[in-house]
Amino acid sequence: MMHLMTSLIGLGSHLAGWRHRDAWSATTMSLPNAIHIAKTAERGKFDMLFLADGNAVRQMDDPILFAATSRSDRPAAFEPLTLLAALSQHTSHIGLFATATTTYDEPYLLARRFASLDHLSGGRACWNIVTGSYPGDSVNFGRATHVPRAERSARAREFGEICKGRWESWAEDAFIEDKATGRFLDPAKVQRLDHVGKHFSVQGPLNIARPIQGCPVLCTAGQSEEGRELAAEHGEAIFSVAFTKAEAQAFYADLKGRMPKFGRDPGQLKIMPGVTIYVGRSEAEADEQYRELQELILPELGVAYLSKYCRMDLSGYPLDGPLPDLSGEVEGVASYRKSIAELAETENLTIRQTYERVVPSLGHVLFKGNPVQIADQMEDWYRGQACDGFNVDMPVVPRSLNDFVELVVPELQRRGIFRTEYAGGTLRETMGLARPARKLRHG
Ligand SMILES: Cc1cc2nc3c(=O)[nH]c(=O)nc-3n(C[C@H](O)[C@H](O)[C@H](O)COP(=O)(O)O)c2cc1C
Structure with a gap:
């Protein structure tokens, strides 16, 4: 079955989507909007709700870039686990997928937060x-x-290994709570981690019962050499970037091919590239929606936005000339820069044409058309081993999400490539991912 997730960001994935008449007019810190997205996606039987995150107000030193990127850079956003904990109480099946960094956090604190979310949400x-x-x-x-x-x-x-170990602190049946005998827990069913490594030396155990899923589903995002190795070793889902089916297929084959050396079954990693969907009841309606949104982009914001993705200031270059050389290494997200450079080169695009291609989809591939045409494109990628599913971005929220659920989901279901009901209660059951057994560490 195809897997689908969607972002919880109420501003839409087109740069100017939030200005559209059908977009919500007040989205900043709105819990009701997030609940609406969550319930709609669950009605559409999506696997997961996704929340990207960061730990700064970005681009403060560049006013144009700040203006161009502020809607996707989240200068004001809920902390993901806190919002998803709230949404867990308004949903019953959809997965809750929170971004959290390993660079500026501690494994103990993070493992405890995710275990809490797993318990609060029923796995x-x-x-x-x-x-x-x-x-x-x-x-x-x-x-x-x-x-x-x-x-x-x-x-x-190392952070990931520690968290996995932490979640094995307690056996599933450690908390007996037997009123008759007075035994609350079984001391033999808890273990320490005693990890000593390059970045962390930590003892454990974690003061929370074993997560319902054994371990939360682990996802990565990053396609450099290091990013691929991390996903192949630990990832059960990856949010990826690909502009073309050929590029997606090459990534798919490469990543799945790396898994056996870690003793892993390639079916246990779901590759989910981002895609922005422009769907109308007819092809003409989808074209019209797209045209309307493109007209709302100011060129200086378009160039600034592209500059962010390319990790290079493009404002000094002619708008109707080619992109400069982007082959050098940069810090940050290399995947977008590489995909954009390939797209511009293959299709011989100018800077204006490149931002016009990137801006409507926040740097991801774009599918446009009536419901059958959209399903054709999704099915083509899915059956062609370009992906196991998609992170579906919505250009105008809530309209695009409602349209997708009402128009595209039934078409995917009719073709037998998307679920009509959730398979079980936990996200692992929904996604067909194995529940890890608890490893005993001492004796
Ligand atoms: C599609 C995608 C989404 C990402 N989302 C986030 C995010 O929400 N927060 C964050 O700090 N980093 C995010 N990253 C960055 C990755 O964690 C990683 O640091 C970065 O991609 C560098 O690795 P790479 O060069 O292998 O892509 C994302 C990367 C990709 C490709």
């Missing part, structure tokens, strides 16, 4: 293990510069 927690896409996060944690990529990745690996 629906998912962790997006990121190492930080914005170099400027560092100054909020006592560092002058971003931690170099290789060190971030190594720390992320």
Whole structure:
């Protein structure tokens, strides 16, 4: 079955989507809007609700870039686990997928927060293990510069291992609570971690019962060499970036091919590229919606936005000339920069044409058309081993999400490639992911 998630951001995935007449008019810190998105996506039988995150107000030193990117850079946003804990009380099946960084957090605290969400939601927690896409996060944690990529990745690996160990602190049946005998817990059913490593030396155990899923679903986002190795070793889902089916297929084959060396079954990692969907009842209606939104973009914001994704200031270059060379290494998200450079080169695009392609989809691929055409494109990627599903971005919220659930989901269901009911209660059951057994550490 195809897997689907969608973002909880009420501003929409088109740069100007929030200005559209059908978009919500007040989205900042709105719990009712988040509940509406959650309930609609659950009605559409989505696997998960996704919340990206960061730890800074970004681009403060560049007013144009700040203006261009503020709606997607979340200068004001709920802390993901807190919001998802609230949403767990308004939903019953959909997965709750929170981004949390390993670069500026502690394994004990984070493992406890995710275990709490897993219990509160009846086994629906998912962790997006990121190492930080914005170099400027560092100054909020006592560092002058971003931690170099290789060190971030190594720390992320160790962090992930520790969290997995922490979630094995208690056996499932450790808490007896037997009123008759007076035994509250079984002391033989708890274990310490006693981890000593390069970045952390920690003892444990965690003061929370074993998560309902054994371990929250583990997801990564990052496609550099280090990012791929991390996903192949630990990831059960990956939020990826690909502009073309061929690019997605190459990534899919490469990543799944890396898993056997870690003793893992490739079916246990779901590759989910981002896609923005423009759906109308007819093709003409979808085209019209797209055209209307494109007209709302100011060129200076378009260039600034593209600059952010390319990690390079493009404002001094001619709007109708080619993109400069983007082949050098940069800190931060290399995946977007690489995909954009390939797109511009393959299709011989100018800077204006490139931002016109990137801006309607926040840097991801775009599918446009009537419900059958959208389902055709999704099915083509899915059956062509370009992905196991999608992170579906909605250009105008709530309209695009409602349209997707009413028009596209039934078409995918009719084709037998998307569920009509949830398979079980936990996210692992929904996604067909194995529940990890608890490893005994001492004796
Ligand atoms: C699709 C995608 C989504 C990401 N989302 C976040 C995020 O929400 N917060 C964050 O700090 N980093 C995010 N990242 C950054 C990754 O954690 C990682 O630090 C970055 O991608 C660098 O690795 P790479 O060069 O392998 O892509 C994201 C990356 C990708 C590709």
